[in-house]
Amino acid sequence: MTVIAKDGYVDLVQDKVDNFHGNQVVYVSWDDHLLFCAAQAFPLPPEMPFKALVFEVIPTVFSWHKEFEQVDWAKAQWNLDGNDFVPDMEKSLAENGVEHKSLIRFKTPGLTGIDGTRM
Amino acid sequence: MAAKKLNLRKRYELLTRGMGWETSYQKMDDVFPYDTFEGIKITDWDKWEDPFRLTMDAYWKFQAEKEKKLYAIIDSFAQNNGQTNLADASYLSAIKLFITGVTPLEYAAHHGFSHLGRHFRGEGARIACQMQAIDELRHAQTQIHTISHYNKHFTGLHNPFHQSDRVWYLSVPKSFGEDALTAGPFEFITSISFAFEYVLTNLLFVPFMSGAAYNGDMATTTFGFSAQSDESRHMTLGLEIIKFMVEQHEDNLPIIQRWIDKHFWRAYRVLALVSAMQDYMLTNTPMSWKEAWDIYFVENGGALFEDLGRYGLKMPKHHELATAEAEHLSHQVWSVFCALGNATGFHTFEPSEEKMAWLSEKYPNTFDKYYRPRFELWKRQKAEGTFEYLASLPQLCQVCQIPMIFTEVETDPMQISFRNTKYKGDNYHFCSDGCKDVFENEPEKYVQAWLPVHQIFQGNCGGATVPEVLEWYKFQPEDGGDYFDSLDYRRWQEWHGNAEAAKTGS
Numbered sequence: 123m124t125v126i127a128k129d130g131y132v133d134l135v136q137d138k139v140d141n142f143h144g145n146q147v148v149y150v151s152w153d154d155h156l157l158f159c160a161a162q163a164f165p166l167p168p169e170m171p172f173k174a175l176v177f178e179v180i181p182t183v184f185s186w187h188k189e190f191e192q193v194d195w196a197k198a199q200w201n202l203d204g205n206d207f208v209p210d211m212e213k214s215l216a217e218n219g220v221e222h223k224s225l226i227r228f229k230t231p232g233l234t235g236i237d238g239t240r241m
Numbered sequence: 242m243a244a245k246k247l248n249l250r251k252r253y254e255l256l257t258r259g260m261g262w263e264t265s266y267q268k269m270d271d272v273f274p275y276d277t278f279e280g281i282k283i284t285d286w287d288k289w290e291d292p293f294r295l296t297m298d299a300y301w302k303f304q305a306e307k308e309k310k311l312y313a314i315i316d317s318f319a320q321n322n323g324q325t326n327l328a329d330a331s332y333l334s335a336i337k338l339f340i341t342g343v344t345p346l347e348y349a350a351h352h353g354f355s356h357l358g359r360h361f362r363g364e365g366a367r368i369a370c371q372m373q374a375i376d377e378l379r380h381a382q383t384q385i386h387t388i389s390h391y392n393k394h395f396t397g398l399h400n401p402f403h404q405s406d407r408v409w410y411l412s413v414p415k416s417f418g419e420d421a422l423t424a425g426p427f428e429f430i431t432s433i434s435f436a437f438e439y440v441l442t443n444l445l446f447v448p449f450m451s452g453a454a455y456n457g458d459m460a461t462t463t464f465g466f467s468a469q470s471d472e473s474r475h476m477t478l479g480l481e482i483i484k485f486m487v488e489q490h491e492d493n494l495p496i497i498q499r500w501i502d503k504h505f506w507r508a509y510r511v512l513a514l515v516s517a518m519q520d521y522m523l524t525n526t527p528m529s530w531k532e533a534w535d536i537y538f539v540e541n542g543g544a545l546f547e548d549l550g551r552y553g554l555k556m557p558k559h560h561e562l563a564t565a566e567a568e569h570l571s572h573q574v575w576s577v578f579c580a581l582g583n584a585t586g587f588h589t590f591e592p593s594e595e596k597m598a599w600l601s602e603k604y605p606n607t608f609d610k611y612y613r614p615r616f617e618l619w620k621r622q623k624a625e626g627t628f629e630y631l632a633s634l635p636q637l638c639q640v641c642q643i644p645m646i647f648t649e650v651e652t653d654p655m656q657i658s659f660r661n662t663k664y665k666g667d668n669y670h671f672c673s674d675g676c677k678d679v680f681e682n683e684p685e686k687y688v689q690a691w692l693p694v695h696q697i698f699q700g701n702c703g704g705a706t707v708p709e710v711l712e713w714y715k716f717q718p719e720d721g722g723d724y725f726d727s728l729d730y731r732r733w734q735e736w737h738g739n740a741e742a743a744k745t746g747s
Contacts, residue, residue, distance in 0.1 A: 125683070126279060131685055134689045137688075137690075151636075153656070156655055159635060160657065162634065162635060186629060222667065223669070224668060236618060239614050241618075241655070
C-alpha cells in the first residue's frame with residue numbers, strides 16, 4: 123500500500139542492525155515451557171558460534187527453569203524462523219542462517235514443563 | 242430598545258455555526274490543510290448534525306459546577322484519611338497502572354482534539370472537538386489531583402509522565418495514543434472517539450470506577466462520576482462522526498472500515514492491561530473481564546454493529562479472536578507482570594486462595610487447567626525462598642508492543658502465537674493476526690516503533706543492566722517487587738494495628 127501522508131515520509135527504521143553496535147537481535151523460545159511467558163531477546167554478535175549461544179547464552183536465562191539441567195542438547199529439536207533445522211554447532215550464527223531478529227525455537231523431547239504442564 | 246433575549250436554538254446556532262465563514266483572502270484549502278489528505282470526501286459540512294447542543298458558555302458553567310463538587314469531595318477524602326478505608330493497599334497497583342498508563346493518554350487525547358478543534362473545516366465538528374480537548378485536559382488534571390493524595394502515602398505514584406515516556410509496559414498505551422495522534426484528523430477521531438470511546442470505553446470504565454467503589458476508593462469513584470457525563474458526550478461524537486463520514490461519500494466506507502478494524506484491535510490490545518487489573522489487582526472485583534467483555538462487547542457492541550450494518554459497516558476484523566481470548570487474557574498478562582515483577586512500578590502478588598477460587602468460578606474452562614499451576618508454583622517458591630524473577634528481556638510485538646505472551650487460544654492455549662513478516666529485508670514479529678494486519682497495511686509507520694527492549698540493546702535507556710534501566714525509568718527501589726515485601730504492605734499493617742507484620746513483611 124502506498125503511504126498516505128500529508129508530507130514526505132521519513133524513511134526511519136528504528137531497529138536496523140547498524141543501531142546495535144555490532145550485534146544482532148536474536149529471539150530464543152523454549153517450547154512447552156511457558157513459565158518464560160515469551161521468547162527471550164538477546165543482542166549477539168553474528169560471528170558468535172552456535173555452540174556459544176547454546177552453552178553460554180541460553181543458560182544465563184533458561185537455567186531459571188528447574189528442568190533446564192535435564193536438557194540433553196544432542197536430542198534438542200530446533201526451528202529457525204518457522205523451519206525445522208539442524209544447527210552446526212561449530213559454525214557462527216550468521217553461517218547457520220540466523221539473521222537480525224531471527225526467532226530460534228527449541229524443543230526438548232521428554233521435557234514438557236513442570237509436572238508435564240507445558241510451563 | 243432592550244436587547245431581545247434569544248431563544249436557545251438561535252443562540253446555539255450563533256455560537257456554533259455563526260462562528261464559521263468562507264475565507265476570501267486565503268484559500269480554504271490553505272486555511273484547513275489537514276482534512277483532505279486521508280482520502281475522506283466531505284461534500285457538505287453543513288450536513289453535520291451536532292450530536293449535543295451545548296454552547297461554550299453553557300459548557301463552562303456546567304463543568305465548573307462539577308469541578309466544585311469534585312474538589313469538595315477530594316478535600317474531605319484527604320481530611321478524613323480516606324486512604325485508610327481502602328479494601329487493601331494492594332489495590333493501589335491498579336491506581337499506579339492507571340495514573341502511569343491512562344492519565345498520560347488523556348493528556349495526549351487533549352493534544353489530538355485541540356488539533357481537530359482547529360483543523361476540521363466544519364465549525365460544528367470543530368467546536369465539539371474543542372470541548373472534548375478541554376474535557377481531556379480536565380480529566381488528566383483531576384486524575385492527577387485525586388491520585389496525588391495517594392502519592393503522600395504509597396509508593397509508585399511519583400513520576401507518571403516521565404514513566405509514560407520510558408517504561409517497557411507503558412509503551413503499550415503510549416504507542417496507541419501516538420498511532421492515533423500521528424494519523425490524519427479523521428483517522429484520529431475514528432480511533433479515539435469511535436473505536437476507543439464508543440466501542441470499548443465501558444471495558445475501562447467498569448473496572449476502574451465500579452472497581453474503585455467496590456474497594457473503598459471514593460476519590461477515584463468521584464473523578465469517574467465527574468468524567469462520566471463528558472464520556473457520554475464523547476461517545477455521541479464518536480458515533481456521529483462515523484455516520485457523517487459514511488453518509489458524505491460512498492468512497493469513504495472502505496477507509497473507515499479499515500480504520501475501525503485497526504483501531505479496534507489496537508485499543509483492545511491496550512485493554513489487555515486493564516483485564517489484568519480487573520481480575521487480579523482489584524481486591525474486590527465487580528465483574529470478571531470475561532463477563533464485562535460478553536456484556537459490553539459481544540452484546541452491546543454486536544447490537545451497535547447491527548445498527549451500523551445499514552451503512553455497510555461490519556464488525557471489526559478479528560473480533561472473534563478477541564472474544565476467544567477473553568478466557569485467557571488477564572491470566573496471561575498478570576503472569577508476565579509477576580514474572581518480571583522486579584521491573585514494574587507497582588506491586589505484583591499471586592492471587593489469594595479466595596481470589597483463586599473466584600477465578601476458577603469465573604473461568605471454569607481455563608483457570609484451573611492452564612493458569613492456577615503457575616501461581617501455585619510461584620507461591621510455593623516464595624514460601625521456600627527459591628523464587629527468582631526472570632532475568633531477561635522478552636520479545637515484543639512490533640505493533641502493540643506487549644511482550645509476545647499471547648497464545649493460540651483457539652487451537653493450543655499453551656503454545657505462544659508467533660506471527661512474522663519480512664519487510665525490506667528485515668524480520669518483524671507480531672503477537673497475533675490482528676497486529677500483523679495493522680503492520681502490513683502501513684509498514685512504513687510501524688518500522689519506526691520505539692520498542693523498549695530494542696532501545697535498551699541500542700544503549701538508549703540509561704545502561705545495560707536492570708538497575709540502570711530502572712533508574713532511568715525513575716523507579717524507586719521500593720516501587721516494584723512483591724506486595725508482601727513492600728513498604729506499602731508494612732505501612733498498611735501498621736495503620737491497621739498489625740505490628741508484627743508491619744515489622745517483618747509477610
